[in-house]
Amino acid sequence: MAATIALSNQKGGVGKTTSAYVLASVFKSKGYRVLAVDMDPQGNLSFSMGAETDGCATIYDVLKGELKPKYAVQKSSLVDLIPSNILLSSIELEFTGARREFLLKMALDSLKPYYDYIFIDSPPALGILTVNAFTAADYILMPMLSDIFSLQGIMQLNETIERVRSYCNPDIKVLGAFLTKHNPRTRFSREVEGTLNMVAADLDFPVMNAYIRESVALREAQSLQKSVLEYAPACNAVKDYEKLADELFQRGLEANG
Numbered sequence: 001m002a003a004t005i006a007l008s009n010q011k012g013g014v015g016k017t018t019s020a021y022v023l024a025s026v027f028k029s030k031g032y033r034v035l036a037v038d039m040d041p042q043g044n045l046s047f048s049m050g051a052e053t054d055g056c057a058t059i060y061d062v063l064k065g066e067l068k069p070k071y072a073v074q075k076s077s078l079v080d081l082i083p084s085n086i087l088l089s090s091i092e093l094e095f096t097g098a099r100r101e102f103l104l105k106m107a108l109d110s111l112k113p114y115y116d117y118i119f120i121d122s123p124p125a126l127g128i129l130t131v132n133a134f135t136a137a138d139y140i141l142m143p144m145l146s147d148i149f150s151l152q153g154i155m156q157l158n159e160t161i162e163r164v165r166s167y168c169n170p171d172i173k174v175l176g177a178f179l180t181k182h183n184p185r186t187r188f189s190r191e192v193e194g195t196l197n198m199v200a201a202d203l204d205f206p207v208m209n210a211y212i213r214e215s216v217a218l219r220e221a222q223s224l225q226k227s228v229l230e231y232a233p234a235c236n237a238v239k240d241y242e243k244l245a246d247e248l249f250q251r252g253l254e255a256n257g
């Protein structure tokens with residue numbers, strides 16, 4: 001049975017998609033069966049993975065109940081993926097029924113026996129799509145930049161997590177936050193890191209020791225729709241995501257068995 005991890009932060013551009021894409025690839029390279037789910041209507045994860053998104057089944061069809069989840073899974077040399085496209089953005093208005101927070105959970109439950117890990121990429125907002133991601137998830141992992149807006153974002157995110165814990169998913173665990181595009185050599189980055197550690201201690205979640213450095217090769221791989229593990233296996237970002245994966249296991253991430 002798969003463990004499900006939602007990458008989330010309502011601030012845009014902090015590395016949610018990139019982290020879902022590289023962590024999923026790193027886990028696959030370790031021999032695990034991995035599914036990635038694109039819950040962002042921007043469809044960037046789907047693009048990075050070279051998936052089809054037009055005129056094909058997407059997570060939108062699944063959430064609408066028009067398609068069995070297994071028929072929306074696209075197999076690729078990278079990892080399996082349920083793609084999304086801009087249609088997903090209409091869900092806020094379209095889905096007003098009771099238990100609309102549970103649509104993704106119900107869909108993924110039927111796929112869990114076939115995978116060890118499921119990574120969900122969430123949109124940069126705290127609406128119904130993110131609530132669905134948290135309701136379906138066993139774990140939340142929060143990428144963030146070393147800037148002051150990311151810190152504010154983490155506090156708002158924590159309120160949403162607490163609401164989901166109270167109403168939809170009492171068992172959800174916060175794996176923690178980690179810094180992306182980080183340069184520990186600048187004084188400002190170190191200061192923000194210090195403040196993040198204080199905020200995290202206050203909110204009772206860990207900050208990962210592993211952080212992700214800026215990497216041009218990673219950007220290139222994404223734009224070429226290639227796996228960065230094949231395109232630039234020795235680049236800093238791959239090494240950093242491998243360290244992050246190891247730390248997640250050390251901190252208690254496990255397949256649900």
Ligand SMILES: Nc1ncnc2c1ncn2[C@@H]1O[C@H](COP(=O)(O)OP(=O)(O)OP(=O)(O)O)[C@@H](O)[C@H]1O
Binds near residue numbers: 013
């Ligand atoms: N370690 C890195 N080094 C260099 N560029 C990076 C790194 N991580 C992410 N990026 C780039 O930063 C941009 C934003 O990253 P990404 O799309 O992963 O963020 P996001 O949080 O998912 O964004 P959104 O909120 O729009 O969904 C992308 O152009 C991506 O290629």
